[in-house]
Amino acid sequence: MTQPTSAVKTPPRRNDATRARNEQAILTAAERIFARHGYRGASVQAIAEAAELPKSNVLYYMGSKQALYVRLLARMMKRWNALLDDISVEDDPAEVLTAFIERKMQLSRRHPEGSRLFAAEILGGAPFLQEYLHGELREWVEGRARVFEQWAERGLMDPVNPVWLIFLIWSSTQHYADFEAQVLGITGKDALDDADTEEITAFLTRVVLKGCGVQSRQKAPPERKMPSYSVRNDA
Amino acid sequence: MTQPTSAVKTPPRRNDATRARNEQAILTAAERIFARHGYRGASVQAIAEAAELPKSNVLYYMGSKQALYVRLLARMMKRWNALLDDISVEDDPAEVLTAFIERKMQLSRRHPEGSRLFAAEILGGAPFLQEYLHGELREWVEGRARVFEQWAERGLMDPVNPVWLIFLIWSSTQHYADFEAQVLGITGKDALDDADTEEITAFLTRVVLKGCGVQSRQKAPPERKMPSYSVRNDA
DNA sequence: TATGTTCCTGACCATTTGGTCAACATGTGA
DNA sequence: TCACATGTTGACCAAATGGTCAGGAACATA
Numbered sequence: 001m002t003q004p005t006s007a008v009k010t011p012p013r014r015n016d017a018t019r020a021r022n023e024q025a026i027l028t029a030a031e032r033i034f035a036r037h038g039y040r041g042a043s044v045q046a047i048a049e050a051a052e053l054p055k056s057n058v059l060y061y062m063g064s065k066q067a068l069y070v071r072l073l074a075r076m077m078k079r080w081n082a083l084l085d086d087i088s089v090e091d092d093p094a095e096v097l098t099a100f101i102e103r104k105m106q107l108s109r110r111h112p113e114g115s116r117l118f119a120a121e122i123l124g125g126a127p128f129l130q131e132y133l134h135g136e137l138r139e140w141v142e143g144r145a146r147v148f149e150q151w152a153e154r155g156l157m158d159p160v161n162p163v164w165l166i167f168l169i170w171s172s173t174q175h176y177a178d179f180e181a182q183v184l185g186i187t188g189k190d191a192l193d194d195a196d197t198e199e200i201t202a203f204l205t206r207v208v209l210k211g212c213g214v215q216s217r218q219k220a221p222p223e224r225k226m227p228s229y230s231v232r233n234d235a
Numbered sequence: 236m237t238q239p240t241s242a243v244k245t246p247p248r249r250n251d252a253t254r255a256r257n258e259q260a261i262l263t264a265a266e267r268i269f270a271r272h273g274y275r276g277a278s279v280q281a282i283a284e285a286a287e288l289p290k291s292n293v294l295y296y297m298g299s300k301q302a303l304y305v306r307l308l309a310r311m312m313k314r315w316n317a318l319l320d321d322i323s324v325e326d327d328p329a330e331v332l333t334a335f336i337e338r339k340m341q342l343s344r345r346h347p348e349g350s351r352l353f354a355a356e357i358l359g360g361a362p363f364l365q366e367y368l369h370g371e372l373r374e375w376v377e378g379r380a381r382v383f384e385q386w387a388e389r390g391l392m393d394p395v396n397p398v399w400l401i402f403l404i405w406s407s408t409q410h411y412a413d414f415e416a417q418v419l420g421i422t423g424k425d426a427l428d429d430a431d432t433e434e435i436t437a438f439l440t441r442v443v444l445k446g447c448g449v450q451s452r453q454k455a456p457p458e459r460k461m462p463s464y465s466v467r468n469d470a
Numbered sequence: 471t472a473t474g475t476t477c478c479t480g481a482c483c484a485t486t487t488g489g490t491c492a493a494c495a496t497g498t499g500a
Numbered sequence: 501t502c503a504c505a506t507g508t509t510g511a512c513c514a515a516a517t518g519g520t521c522a523g524g525a526a527c528a529t530a
Contacts, residue, residue: 018507036359040276044488055488056509065488116358119413123351123358124271126416133420141421163422164438171410172403178354179406181361185368186376187398203399211446253477279518290518291479300518 019061025051026058031072035116038124039069073121073128076114083107084140089150093157094216098205101169105201108177109192115177141166158213165212172204254296260286261293266307270351273359274304308356308363311349318342319375324385328392329451333440336404340436343412344427350412376401393448400447407439 029050033042044065048055062068083103087096108115121129141163148162176183176192184190192200208214264285268277279300283290297303318338322331343350356364376398383397411418411427419425427435443449 022507038273038276038355038359041273042275043486045486054509056490057507059489060508120273120355120358122414122417123355126420130416130420133417134423137417138421138423160438160442161434164435165442167410167414167418168407168439168442171406171414175402175406175409179357179402181365182357182368182372183402185361185365186373188369188373199396200399203395204403207395207400207403207443207446209446210448211442211444213445278516280516289479291520292477294519295478 022051022053022057023061025053026061026068027072027075030062030068031113031117034069034072035113035120038120070128072114072117076111076118077129077132079107079111079114080118081136087144087147089147089154091147092217093151093214094209097169097209097212097214101173101205101208102201104169104173105176105197105204108173109197112177112180115174119174119178156215156217160212165208169204169208176200257286257288257292258296260288261296261303262307262310265293265297265303266348266352269304269307270348270355273355305363307349307352311346311353312364312367314342314346314349315353316371322379322382324382324389326382327451328386328449329444332404332444332447332449336408336440336443337436339404339408340411340432340439343408344432347412347415350409354409354413391450395447400443404439404443411435 026047030042030047033047033050036042037046042065044058045055047068048058051058058068062071083100121127126133144166145162148157148165149159151157152159176197180192183192189196261282265277265282268282268285271277272281277300279293280290282303283293286293293303297306318335356362361368379401380397383392383400384394386392387394411432415427418427424431
């Protein structure tokens with residue numbers, strides 16, 4: 001179904017489109033199955049069926065169940081790392097934390113299956129991610145923590161334990177992907193839409209900033225929208 | 236559990252201690268295995284080995300893998316329900332929220348395997364807990380939400396969306412059980428001790444109360460214990 | 471001791487598991 | 501056209517899966 005542009009010379013590649021398409025189908029299907037059942041609980045057969053391919057074909061492309069799983073984890077960690085940008089003491093605390101929460105929330109929203117895959121891996125004791133957690137990620141946390149502490153010293157925020165703060169942001173955002181079934185069950189919704197996500201992001205930002213006494217460096221608050229929760233209230 | 240305790244005929248008491256001991260061993264082992272690998276990924280053989288019993292014995296006591304799993308879920312929901320006490324508008328917001336956070340934190344700390352079992356169930360789409368989530372739990376949340384709203388109307392706290400607030404507390408406390416591997420990897424600790432738990436509880440309480448502008452009604456300060464905040468701040 | 475109930479477990483079964491492989495299909499460049 | 505690489509997949513395998521069952525062990529009451 002791929003229409004070759006006759007005018008442009010086709011690249012000397014082989015049947016590359018098929019490969020890409022099949023790999024994509026497998027990765028997407030596998031992410032869902034692994035997220036739902038964990039590494040052990042997922043079967044190659046189930047992944048193959050979800051990808052609408054024979055089991056042999058899945059193994060042909062991915063080599064083995066473990067290789068497929070590791071590849072998915074790596075892809076998710078890459079997405080994760082993409083939002084781990086660097087910050088400095090000179091930055092504005094309110095801005096940084098706001099951006100942090102918003103990006104993390106978007107990651108969970110844009111890649112819910114990936115988020116759940118990651119969660120399942122950690123839940124099972126992180127057998128494949130030990131090194132990452134103890135190395136790269138730990139160093140990143142420590143770097144941020146130092147900045148938070150310096151902000152606190154300069155009176156730009158309360159002297160809270162920065163590691164607990166980072167965990168608070170991670171957990172409260174991650175929740176909406178990992179515990180989606182619970183969230184939907186309790187709210188009675190079929191799915192969370194963009195408006196819900198914005199409202200939740202605003203709520204979390206508000207509580208974290210206010211709760212940690214974060215000062216803005218008198219830059220204008222970059223609010224385009226103000227989805228405040230409405231309560232019949234009159235004073 | 237269904238012991239007819241017939242007063243007429245022989246009370247069929249027997250070697251009851253053995254039964255209790257074996258069942259306990261199985262439940263403990265199974266909770267760990269299910270938490271680690273999810274329902275599908277856990278094997279009866281693995282549970283049997285962890286309980287140091289033959290596989291047949293596990294099936295003899297529990298009937299089936301599914302019955303065992305359901306029983307564990309029920310046990311965890313019972314623990315969970317134990318901290319879902321009722322509240323009213325007349326209560327003190329600060330007290331209620333503080334107690335809520337503390338109890339939830341203790342639940343995660345006292346039953347980490349159970350917490351992870353629950354998390355794995357939700358992560359997999361809550362196939363066995365749909366009813367509970369849509370029914371009992373949802374009603375409880377709505378009840379609390381109404382109280383929070385009334386508090387907000389009376390100016391005792393900010394008018395935040397109470398459901399997001401409840402999720403915030405659930406997620407941020409649950410995190411320390413479910414993502415233990417990540418927490419330990421990043422902090423470099425072997426385990427979180429009581430002091431850590433108290434510090435985290437204090438941090439979360441502080442951020443939530445301050446972040447939601449929760450007012451205390453100047454009732455008497457906490458009853459038995461006073462978890463000292465390691466952070467002192469401006470009034 | 472006799473009798474009945476519960477406890478215990480190795481042997482077994484049908485099914486599913488991850489993975490291999492040979493055979494064939496479909497291209498691709500000469 | 502040929503030769504060769506890549507794509508595709510059903511058949512197959514040893515191991516593990518959840519579960520059954522027969523039959524013996526242990527125990528309690530009579």
